Amino acid sequence: MNIKINHLSYTYPSNQPFKEDALSDINASIKSNDFVAIIGQTGSGKSTLIQNLNGLLIPTTGQVEIEDYIIKKKVKLKNIKQLRKKIGIVFQFPEYQLFEENVEKDILFGPKNFGFNEKQLAGLAKKVLEEVGLDETFLKKSPFELSGGEKRRVAIAGILAFDPEVLIVDEPTAGLDPQTANKIMELFYNLYKKQHKTIILVTHQMEDVLKYANHVMALKNGKLEAYTTPFRLFNDEKLMSHLQIEMPLILKIAKETKKKYPDLDLSKVKDIDSFVMQLKDVI
Amino acid sequence: MMSNVTLGKYIPNNTFFHRLDPRCKLLLLFIFMITIFINIGMIGYITLGLVMIVCFILSKISLFTVIKSLKPMWFMMVFILVINLIVVKTGTPWHIGKITIYSNAIFNTLKIAYRLVLLISTSTIFTATTKPLDITIAIEDLFAFLKPIVNVHILSMMISIALRFIPTILDETNRIMKAQASRGVDFVHGKLKEKAKSITSLIIPLFVSAFARSDELANAMEARSYNPYAKRSRYRKLKWRIKDSIILILSIILLAGFITLAVTHLANNWNGFIFDWIRGWFK
Structure with a gap:
């Protein structure tokens, strides 16, 4: 599933005479099986952008092309349900969308809406629950008696259950403890690596951008300021100060280390483990 | 809408x-x-x-x-x-x-x-x-x-809190509708039974979050020693x-x-x- 964004602008409908674009003239394309991070400060248009990708919002001008689907103003989208089945969005704080009496029903809610048959549904809840790291004892529990982290995982399982080709996640680790956050990020990375899904990650965590993403989109005031690789972004100090982001700590350490060991390959430093590996090579 | x-x-x-x-x-x-x-x-x-x-x-x-x-x-x-x-x-x-x-x-x-x-x-x-x-x-x-x-102050406090929460709950409704739409819920079309189901998927999370919010607010007010029966002075005076x-x-x-x-x-x-x-x- 290639996603093509052409001259996309979006303005929220309002009665105010003075309107400001939430997004203005975004051009980008996301290839199949890519891991893209979207960064930008609060209010920079990240969430608006992802909602334009599955027809929740329709671009004010410009269009989004996804295979045969063209999301454009005044053109009625045929079969919007199928589009949403292919592009799953995990919203910020997804635990607030749980409503069924038990976890199993809630996970199967999406697949049922998308017309999965009995055979496809059998064992599905258990399977996706295992993917997110919860065992089958959770199936019959009420979603409201779970802890915050468990709820979040159940909600993510509810999206994974209908097997979207593109998974868009909006700050999936916000408000979680580091351990759970790590597990959830690993989960998305595995979906990308093993199941070859396209992952679009909206995040404020520059460490995650460095570690997982292949490409990074940087938004500021509704404009796409950069669409590049994390390595290039973190080496462009002018751009970083313009976007008001900080370099991940591990990269800072690696840069300092490079002064002593000039052979160190910074482009391969993604996290602590890869840094240690690189360091072993040069020492 | x-x-x-x-x-x-x-x-x-x-x-x-x-x-x-x-x-x-x-x-x-x-x-x-x-x-x-x-x-x-x-x-x-x-x-x-x-x-x-x-x-x-x-x-x-x-x-x-x-x-x-x-x-x-x-x-x-x-x-x-x-x-x-x-x-x-x-x-x-x-x-x-x-x-x-x-x-x-x-x-x-x-x-x-x-x-x-x-x-x-x-x-x-x-x-x-x-x-x-x-x-x-x-x-x-x-x-x-x-x-x-009757305690008029309690009544007026309740009214002002209720009024204060109208926009918040509208925002919340919007958010949950989008999340459920991403899970394949169609709020506009469908048979009566499907519609009833889609409304439940909106109402229950809405109630849950409204209760959670009011609980938080009550705690926050109590943390600032709010006592409805105490004699209160007023910051805003009418003339x-x-x-x-x-x-x-x-x-x-x-x-x-x-x-x-x-x-x-x-x-x-x-x-x-x-x-x-x-x-x-x-x-």
Whole structure:
């Protein structure tokens, strides 16, 4: 599933005479099986952008092309349900969308809406629950008696259950403890690596951008300021100060280390483990 | 779709009406509502309509806002018209094809419609020119005489909190709708059973988060030692000016005039019910 964004602008409908674009003239394309991070400060248009990708919002001008689907103003989208089945969005704080009496029903809610048959549904809840790291004892529990982290995982399982080709996640680790956050990020990375899904990650965590993403989109005031690789972004100090982001700590350490060991390959430093590996090579 | 709600929205401005004391405006609202429900005859209604137009001009509310706030009325109007057409069998009969329509059915409906327009217009002027917080203070002040029986402060606090949460809950609704739409819920189309299901998927999370929010708010208030039974001083003080008194006296004179008009127009009995009821009072 290639996603093509052409001259996309979006303005929220309002009665105010003075309107400001939430997004203005975004051009980008996301290839199949890519891991893209979207960064930008609060209010920079990240969430608006992802909602334009599955027809929740329709671009004010410009269009989004996804295979045969063209999301454009005044053109009625045929079969919007199928589009949403292919592009799953995990919203910020997804635990607030749980409503069924038990976890199993809630996970199967999406697949049922998308017309999965009995055979496809059998064992599905258990399977996706295992993917997110919860065992089958959770199936019959009420979603409201779970802890915050468990709820979040159940909600993510509810999206994974209908097997979207593109998974868009909006700050999936916000408000979680580091351990759970790590597990959830690993989960998305595995979906990308093993199941070859396209992952679009909206995040404020520059460490995650460095570690997982292949490409990074940087938004500021509704404009796409950069669409590049994390390595290039973190080496462009002018751009970083313009976007008001900080370099991940591990990269800072690696840069300092490079002064002593000039052979160190910074482009391969993604996290602590890869840094240690690189360091072993040069020492 | 949620941002289109205009009924009951405060429109910031600095007009004559905005500067009036909220207590005065609340009293005016009562007076006008009483007047509207008295049968004041054709001349009375036209006068009242003119007064209302003057009020609109003074409060600088755009005609568009008024028309928009009248929108929810249409369904009710059609309903009343249908009932009237079936029930009312007086006046001149008109034959349209095989159906016979009586003139009074139409006139009655028009009369009710006119009253409703007046009613909604008055409340629109009131809410558009008065801050929600001021409304609650006004309520607290005006109902102070009830203090020995009920705790007026608790009531006004509840109202102000409820008003405060309307936009929050609308935002929340929007958010949950989008999340569920991403899971394949269609809020617009579908059979009745599917629709019921889609509404449940919205209502339950909405309630859960509303309860969670109120719990948090209650804790936050208690953490700041809020005690509804304690004697409280007030940060915001209302100031009653001479113009408030003048406007109030003028309105009372208008009301008295209309009541006299109604009583003297006993013979002109063109809407029995409320009128008979009022007449009963004077016997």
